[in-house]
Amino acid sequence: MKTENSERNIMYDAFISYRHIEPDVSVASALYLMFEAFKVPKEYRNADGAQKLNVFLDQEVLACAPVLTEAIRENIRKSRYLIVICSKRTPLSDYVIDEIEAFIRFHGPEKIIPLQVEGEPSESFLKPHMGANNINVSSEMQKFFTNEYLAADIRPASVKSSDFKGYEVIEKAKNDVLKQLKKETIIKLKEEKYKIFASILGCNRNDLRQRQREKLIKLIVMAMLGVTVLGVSFGGYAYKKNLKLNKTNMELNNANMELSNTILELSNAYKALEIQKKDTEDERERANINAEDAINQKNIANANAVEAEMQKEVANTNALKAKQQLAFSTLGLAKLEIKNGDRIKASLLTLEALKNLDKTMFEYNLLATKAEAILNAAFVRNIGDMVTTLNSTSDIENIVVKKNNIISTLSVDGNVIDWDVQSGKKINETGRQNHIGSRKSPSNGAMASDGKISVLRTDVGDLVVVDNVNDEIKHELIGHTAYVNRIVISPNKKYIATSSYDDSVIIWDMSSGALLEQLQKRSRNILDLNISPNSKKMVISFEDGAVEVWDIESRNIVKVLKSHTSAVNSVCFSSDGKYIITGSKDKTAKVWDVESGELLKTIEDVYSVNCAIISNNNKYLILGSYEGSVSIFDMASERLIVKKDIDLGSKIRITSSSEGQYIVAWAEDSSKAYVFDVVGSIEKYTEQNLYYGTSSLAINANRNEYYVGLRDKKLRICNLSDGMLLRSIDDIGSIIYSISVSQNGDYFVTGQSDGSVGIYDSKTLTLLKRLEGHKGEVYCTTISSDAKMIVSGGKGSIILHNIETGVIMGRLDYLGGQVKSVAITQDTKFIGMGLSDGNIIIWNTVNGDKIKLSGHFSAVSAIEFSPDEKRLITGSYDEQVIIWEVPSYKILKEIRDPIDGDAVNNVVYSHDGRKIIVAYRNGNIIGMDSDNYEKLMVLKSTSSNALTAISDDGTEIVAGYADGGTIIWPCLTLNELISTANSQLNGRTLTSDDF
Numbered sequence: 001m002k003t004e005n006s007e008r009n010i011m012y013d014a015f016i017s018y019r020h021i022e023p024d025v026s027v028a029s030a031l032y033l034m035f036e037a038f039k040v041p042k043e044y045r046n047a048d049g050a051q052k053l054n055v056f057l058d059q060e061v062l063a064c065a066p067v068l069t070e071a072i073r074e075n076i077r078k079s080r081y082l083i084v085i086c087s088k089r090t091p092l093s094d095y096v097i098d099e100i101e102a103f104i105r106f107h108g109p110e111k112i113i114p115l116q117v118e119g120e121p122s123e124s125f126l127k128p129h130m131g132a133n134n135i136n137v138s139s140e141m142q143k144f145f146t147n148e149y150l151a152a153d154i155r156p157a158s159v160k161s162s163d164f165k166g167y168e169v170i171e172k173a174k175n176d177v178l179k180q181l182k183k184e185t186i187i188k189l190k191e192e193k194y195k196i197f198a199s200i201l202g203c204n205r206n207d208l209r210q211r212q213r214e215k216l217i218k219l220i221v222m223a224m225l226g227v228t229v230l231g232v233s234f235g236g237y238a239y240k241k242n243l244k245l246n247k248t249n250m251e252l253n254n255a256n257m258e259l260s261n262t263i264l265e266l267s268n269a270y271k272a273l274e275i276q277k278k279d280t281e282d283e284r285e286r287a288n289i290n291a292e293d294a295i296n297q298k299n300i301a302n303a304n305a306v307e308a309e310m311q312k313e314v315a316n317t318n319a320l321k322a323k324q325q326l327a328f329s330t331l332g333l334a335k336l337e338i339k340n341g342d343r344i345k346a347s348l349l350t351l352e353a354l355k356n357l358d359k360t361m362f363e364y365n366l367l368a369t370k371a372e373a374i375l376n377a378a379f380v381r382n383i384g385d386m387v388t389t390l391n392s393t394s395d396i397e398n399i400v401v402k403k404n405n406i407i408s409t410l411s412v413d414g415n416v417i418d419w420d421v422q423s424g425k426k427i428n429e430t431g432r433q434n435h436i437g438s439r440k441s442p443s444n445g446a447m448a449s450d451g452k453i454s455v456l457r458t459d460v461g462d463l464v465v466v467d468n469v470n471d472e473i474k475h476e477l478i479g480h481t482a483y484v485n486r487i488v489i490s491p492n493k494k495y496i497a498t499s500s501y502d503d504s505v506i507i508w509d510m511s512s513g514a515l516l517e518q519l520q521k522r523s524r525n526i527l528d529l530n531i532s533p534n535s536k537k538m539v540i541s542f543e544d545g546a547v548e549v550w551d552i553e554s555r556n557i558v559k560v561l562k563s564h565t566s567a568v569n570s571v572c573f574s575s576d577g578k579y580i581i582t583g584s585k586d587k588t589a590k591v592w593d594v595e596s597g598e599l600l601k602t603i604e605d606v607y608s609v610n611c612a613i614i615s616n617n618n619k620y621l622i623l624g625s626y627e628g629s630v631s632i633f634d635m636a637s638e639r640l641i642v643k644k645d646i647d648l649g650s651k652i653r654i655t656s657s658s659e660g661q662y663i664v665a666w667a668e669d670s671s672k673a674y675v676f677d678v679v680g681s682i683e684k685y686t687e688q689n690l691y692y693g694t695s696s697l698a699i700n701a702n703r704n705e706y707y708v709g710l711r712d713k714k715l716r717i718c719n720l721s722d723g724m725l726l727r728s729i730d731d732i733g734s735i736i737y738s739i740s741v742s743q744n745g746d747y748f749v750t751g752q753s754d755g756s757v758g759i760y761d762s763k764t765l766t767l768l769k770r771l772e773g774h775k776g777e778v779y780c781t782t783i784s785s786d787a788k789m790i791v792s793g794g795k796g797s798i799i800l801h802n803i804e805t806g807v808i809m810g811r812l813d814y815l816g817g818q819v820k821s822v823a824i825t826q827d828t829k830f831i832g833m834g835l836s837d838g839n840i841i842i843w844n845t846v847n848g849d850k851i852k853l854s855g856h857f858s859a860v861s862a863i864e865f866s867p868d869e870k871r872l873i874t875g876s877y878d879e880q881v882i883i884w885e886v887p888s889y890k891i892l893k894e895i896r897d898p899i900d901g902d903a904v905n906n907v908v909y910s911h912d913g914r915k916i917i918v919a920y921r922n923g924n925i926i927g928m929d930s931d932n933y934e935k936l937m938v939l940k941s942t943s944s945n946a947l948t949a950i951s952d953d954g955t956e957i958v959a960g961y962a963d964g965g966t967i968i969w970p971c972l973t974l975n976e977l978i979s980t981a982n983s984q985l986n987g988r989t990l991t992s993d994d995f
Helices: 024-037 070-077 094-107 139-143 167-173 177-201 205-340 343-355 364-379 974-985
Strands: 012-017 055-057 079-086 112-116 386-391 396-401 406-411 415-420 425-431 447-449 453-457 463-467 472-477 484-489 495-500 505-509 515-519 526-531 537-542 547-551 556-561 568-573 579-584 588-593 599-604 609-614 620-625 629-634 640-645 652-656 662-667 672-677 694-700 705-710 715-719 725-729 736-741 747-752 757-761 767-771 778-783 789-794 797-802 808-813 819-824 830-835 839-844 850-854 860-865 871-876 881-885 891-895 904-909 915-920 925-929 935-939 947-950 956-960 966-970
Touching (some): 012 024, 012 070, 012 094, 024 055, 024 079, 024 177, 070 079, 070 094, 079 177, 094 112, 112 177, 177 205, 205 343, 205 364, 343 364, 343 386, 343 974, 364 925, 364 935, 364 974, 396 652, 396 662, 396 672, 484 526, 495 526, 505 537, 537 568, 547 579, 588 609, 609 652, 629 652, 694 747, 694 947, 694 956, 705 736, 747 778, 747 789, 830 860, 830 871, 839 860, 860 904, 871 904, 904 947
Parallel strands (some): 012 079, 447 484, 526 568, 736 778
Antiparallel strands (some): 386 672, 406 415, 415 425, 453 463, 463 472, 495 505, 526 537, 537 547, 547 556, 579 588, 588 599, 629 640, 705 715, 715 725, 736 747, 757 767, 778 789, 789 797, 797 808, 819 830, 839 850, 871 881, 881 891, 904 915, 947 956, 956 966
């Protein structure tokens, strides 16, 4: 096959191509380091005598470059061999396939070196991909992806096993299995590396390995000879030195003897003088004794006073230690209650612990941090967070909503229990065995109550109206000929509506129990019914997918809603009566206009919908599935906010608390119900763009707005108060990877994928200047504190631009990797750079000195100096955050969060330096104390690839995500959290019932 290249244009011996997923990333990095450490034997060196093999490692993030850039294509053209990290997922990467096809076009297929890490070779490259772009794939080329031509097989034994489910399954499990398999794979790579070196050098692997061994033996022999020669030389030298030392010692001994004689003469003279003075001193001593006696008496008195004060201080210290230990113990109990889901008790215990806190305590800061973390977990919650669990006496038949966050559960054993939704506490429990007995076959919905009156189905199928106050039956409702499956009381307390397996619906007079109307029987099963808030309309759903809207007064059908293709299990009205919500076995929920009957929205779920309701503010649609999950959707954007798989079983039913803040989920054959928060602590969402994710984020506090760069080359400007979209630039020309805002807020700077740096007016969004100089993407930018300089980093270089003139003031090139992050000190003397190879460079801009820091083993995606510039924080794709001491740059702390952490996208300090905010690729955001590194908060989203910025006052965190949406999270101080807790607890205190 003819190629478009020649040997004189070759720059790299090999180009490593791989998917940017594990274990491919770790294998590629390890292989690159092995090439760096390998020294080519003289007999195999090229004409230029190069001692090392020059290898190019493609470390671009695929999402940033969906197609091959010209730079990558050029590097492929300049590479002699292509090493491909092969797995069964390789055909899924258009990026890797494009690299292979480009190499074939330039060099042909014969110089491709496959390296198998997972799956079989035959799975790693599919013919449709290999034949793209009119490239004819020869039979020899296809053989390269078989066992016969496989350069190296580094699959661990467990990966080769037919029971191995794939790395994608292990990644989702988030345990230590992936780390162990990566370790075994790297060990196999070390064993097979000479195969790869031999392929590139064109020699026999065994010859190459033997020459390396011979080289090592020569080095050992030479070292031993050197030691022997050194020993002989040192022996002769030591002998001569010893003779000279003996002579010196003799001279020294003679001098010592003369000195001793002189000292003896002086000593005798001194003794004579002492005898003469002794009598005088004895008299003086007797006088001093009398004075000392007086002083001693005074000292004894003072010592007694000091001892009393010390005992008092010890007592105070012991009391303080006891209070400190009590605070630790109380906070430990509070943390346990958070795990148990009881945030009310956790808050009460935390407030109790805070009463014992004293700023003189040795561990005061740590205790305050722990208290802040617990209160954050209790009150800074996501939509859909579980609030508490209700544990009934037996399987729950139905749940009825009352006022003031009170609900009632009816169990199959006949018990009715009133619960406080917030705390999960029982308020009242009433046995109903006299009225309804117990049943073995519960049917959800066979109970209704307005608080004073309940309508129940007895164990024999009859209906009774019960006076809850007097605990007596008021009426028996006789009319149905089969089991009743649904009971509803109209909001005006005028009607009772019931449906039955006899395929009929009956409307009853609530005050008298009289049968007002039995709607015509159907030949299809009735599954659910509900009454509108104004008590004028009733909606009925059927097993055949139909939904009917009835006028209660006229008893006529006014609308038939047709769209579902399967049984409609659930129907309800919105709290304002404007909408009807239906949930069906066809895996959809639908929103209808009550007056027109028009279908407004269709929300698709992955499971059959057993129950569908809408929140009181019409903002969220909540679905309970047949398969045991609860899903919450944003009505405006139809975006799934959260999905909860719960352990209640199948056929989940849901109801909302009267105030609308909470939902309660329960299921057949379960005695438990879960309470979830449907409001949370966050209300500020921007418009979502499900196709393009957030690529950059920054806050302009002076204008009370924030900027969001999207991967579809758009820039959005949103209100910092409510997250609403204010303005936008629909096409800024290229992807914005970085945004930096000037201190006065008048302009902002962008780093873009086309290699340019833009300066924009914040008010008009006008482009003021476009700065050039980079040869590829610009990944990071920052502005000096004196507003005179822009620092930008990109592919292998960092550039300093004068803001006013745009002139390049300085630059560093050939840094060994892409500059992924940058930070600058207040005096502009030092610039910190995070590189794609895992290294960090500190550049002294005054004298040009550079310090290289090593600690990460993957791209350093984030770097920032603390506000007092005594510390440097870095974050990396290796899932690690490192705190460095400045200016020694010693590692103070290495932080890896195995539970909530992932690859680090960015890290920021709060402006007061007290908090560190870390954003991870999995979408989680962690807040921690900057002194003791205790975790203060965990902010979770259903989306991924979080980026963060924190407001100047530190009260809000803005986060952008992969789905293009942003969230404004609260970031409260300890005092603000205490105030929030007190307001929500409404004066409640700990009682004996809490223990």
